[in-house]
Amino acid sequence: MKIDFKTPPSWLSLLMLTTLSLLILAACTPPTTTDPLPITRLVATPAPTIEIPSTNTPSATAASPASDTNETGTTHTFQPGDPTLTPPGDNITDATFVQGREAYWNRNYARVIPLMDEIITQDPNLAPAYWYRGKAYAQLGDFQTGLVDINKAIELDPLYASAHADRGWIYANLGDRQKAMDNFEYALSLDPSLAKVHHNMGRNYYELGNYEQALFHYAQEVAIDPHRRLGWQDLVIINHDLANYQQCATTAAEAVAIHPDLFDVIATQGDCHRHLGQYDEAKQILDDLLQQNPNHANGYYQRARVTAELNYFDAAIADYTKTLTLQPDHLNAYIYRSTLYVQTNQYQLAITELDQILAFTNDPLALVTRGRAHQHLQQYDRAIADYEAALNQTKAPLAYVGLAEIALQQEDYEKAATLLENGINGPSSQKDYAFLLATRGQLHLQQANYPAAIEDLSTAIEIHPISIYHYHRGLAYQANNQPTLALDDYNAFINTINPFAADYPAAQLNALIDDAVARKQQLQ
Numbered sequence: 001m002k003i004d005f006k007t008p009p010s011w012l013s014l015l016m017l018t019t020l021s022l023l024i025l026a027a028c029t030p031p032t033t034t035d036p037l038p039i040t041r042l043v044a045t046p047a048p049t050i051e052i053p054s055t056n057t058p059s060a061t062a063a064s065p066a067s068d069t070n071e072t073g074t075t076h077t078f079q080p081g082d083p084t085l086t087p088p089g090d091n092i093t094d095a096t097f098v099q100g101r102e103a104y105w106n107r108n109y110a111r112v113i114p115l116m117d118e119i120i121t122q123d124p125n126l127a128p129a130y131w132y133r134g135k136a137y138a139q140l141g142d143f144q145t146g147l148v149d150i151n152k153a154i155e156l157d158p159l160y161a162s163a164h165a166d167r168g169w170i171y172a173n174l175g176d177r178q179k180a181m182d183n184f185e186y187a188l189s190l191d192p193s194l195a196k197v198h199h200n201m202g203r204n205y206y207e208l209g210n211y212e213q214a215l216f217h218y219a220q221e222v223a224i225d226p227h228r229r230l231g232w233q234d235l236v237i238i239n240h241d242l243a244n245y246q247q248c249a250t251t252a253a254e255a256v257a258i259h260p261d262l263f264d265v266i267a268t269q270g271d272c273h274r275h276l277g278q279y280d281e282a283k284q285i286l287d288d289l290l291q292q293n294p295n296h297a298n299g300y301y302q303r304a305r306v307t308a309e310l311n312y313f314d315a316a317i318a319d320y321t322k323t324l325t326l327q328p329d330h331l332n333a334y335i336y337r338s339t340l341y342v343q344t345n346q347y348q349l350a351i352t353e354l355d356q357i358l359a360f361t362n363d364p365l366a367l368v369t370r371g372r373a374h375q376h377l378q379q380y381d382r383a384i385a386d387y388e389a390a391l392n393q394t395k396a397p398l399a400y401v402g403l404a405e406i407a408l409q410q411e412d413y414e415k416a417a418t419l420l421e422n423g424i425n426g427p428s429s430q431k432d433y434a435f436l437l438a439t440r441g442q443l444h445l446q447q448a449n450y451p452a453a454i455e456d457l458s459t460a461i462e463i464h465p466i467s468i469y470h471y472h473r474g475l476a477y478q479a480n481n482q483p484t485l486a487l488d489d490y491n492a493f494i495n496t497i498n499p500f501a502a503d504y505p506a507a508q509l510n511a512l513i514d515d516a517v518a519r520k521q522q523l524q
Contacts, residue, residue, distance in 0.1 A: 097115075113133055113136050131166070138173070147167065164184075177204060180204065195231065206238060229259055240268050252269030263292070267299050270299075271305065283307070298323075300319040300320070301319070308340070316340075331363065335363065338366070364393050371390070371402050387399040401439050417440070430463050448479070471516055474519070
């Protein structure tokens with residue numbers, strides 16, 4: 001069997017469209033079901049968050065900073081945010097004060113105010129009464145009145161660390177970040193054991209992009225008080241967001257050992273193991289989570305990502321479907337399900353669902369995915385419009401690839417090269433950067449610039465070793481008269497079909513494997 005290793009450009013263009021399309025889908029792991037669910041209201045999937053609500057709900061969108069409400073709902077031995085190991089005023093035995101204090105910790109804020117009014121009338125110099133009343137006003141949304149009371153508590157007791165902390169919380173809610181940070185820092189100078197303040201400092205540093213300081217304060221928070229549930233949650237989440245996946249998994253294990261019902265942390269823990277390529281561990285963690293809590297939408301969502309990467313598409317589809325049943329506004333589940341429709345050649349179904357999604361949000365990934373569907377249907381004008389709309393919002397690497405593919409199909413190699421160069425020089429994850437390099441490597445291969453192809457593909461493999469990159473580098477080595485290295489790459493491709501390559505439809509993947517086997521036979 002004689003094989004022309006200098007692959008004809010038309011055949012390579014078709015191969016590139018197939019493999020690049022599938023790599024794009026691998027970069028966005030799949031989702032699920034057959035008929036689109038009705039979409040009424042869509043919100044973005046709750047990303048790991050630094051909001052500090054007083055309940056242990058799954059991570060929500062960032063909102064107001066933490067109050068010092070007891071998160072566990074149990075009797076506390078250490079209340080984060082107080083200048084001593086017990087809340088100020090615990091030594092006050094007046095029956096009315098005790099009722100007001102208990103009303104506050106029971107979150108009956110409206111009841112606190114008249115009770116503390118009565119105490120302040122009796123003793124206008126009692127700082128804890130102003131502190132409780134000020135916090136009650138703030139919890140009810142009246143931050144200005146709350147600020148007046150907190151200021152009065154500080155006036156009566158300038159070293160009242162917890163009052164300084166809560167004044168910072170109020171300023172944060174009023175949008176004055178600098179005054180908030182000043183008060184937090186002063187509160188910590190008076191009492192470094194204020195776990196609540198470390199949390200709020202971490203939240204503010206996170207929003208400012210100072211992740212090192214955010215990590216420091218979250219770590220301090222849980223070191224001071226291991227019962228700070230949301231402190232653990234945010235410490236896990238920030239490590240996840242920063243791609244510190246090993247630390248994320250380790251921290252999550254510590255958190256769950258203390259709080260076995262931190263289900264969102266468990267789901268994130270599973271996702272960190274997925275990112276580490278530890279699929280068995282990830283699946284076991286998520287299986288256990290869903291056995292404990294069979295209605296945890298994020299658990300099904302994360303398990304779907306694992307099973308999809310392991311090529312268990314039926315299981316992934318079932319889990320994405322369950323995600324959407326439990327949380328119909330799960331935006332990412334809809335988008336990823338649409339990527340699965342594209343991957344399984346159900347292009348019109350993908351477009352139908354994405355049309356509904358994009359009526360609510362111009363999400364760049366949704367635009368790119370719909371662009372892929374239009375491109376496969378050879379609706380190039382619509383595909384280009386979607387890709388360009390995505391690029392108007394963010395320098396989406398996959399949009400550059402889609403536009404480059406269309407340029408290649410039109411044999412406009414210069415335009416394709418420029419688009420890929422723009423993508424490579426823009427912001428991207430390591431995985432997307434590797435993908436862009438591999439795509440440019442395949443462009444070099446099509447232009448018979450084999451040394452440049454080898455260089456780009458080698459860098460891509462070093463950054464993100466996907467087996468399909470070995471196949472393309474093998475083509476370049478073979479065309480560059482380096483048969484030993486070509487054989488090594490073909491063997492690497494055939495023998496190490498990893499989960500990303502397994503995302504390919506079987507017929508297309510088998511065609512590439514057959515080609516690699518035939519090339520090996522010719523070279524041996």
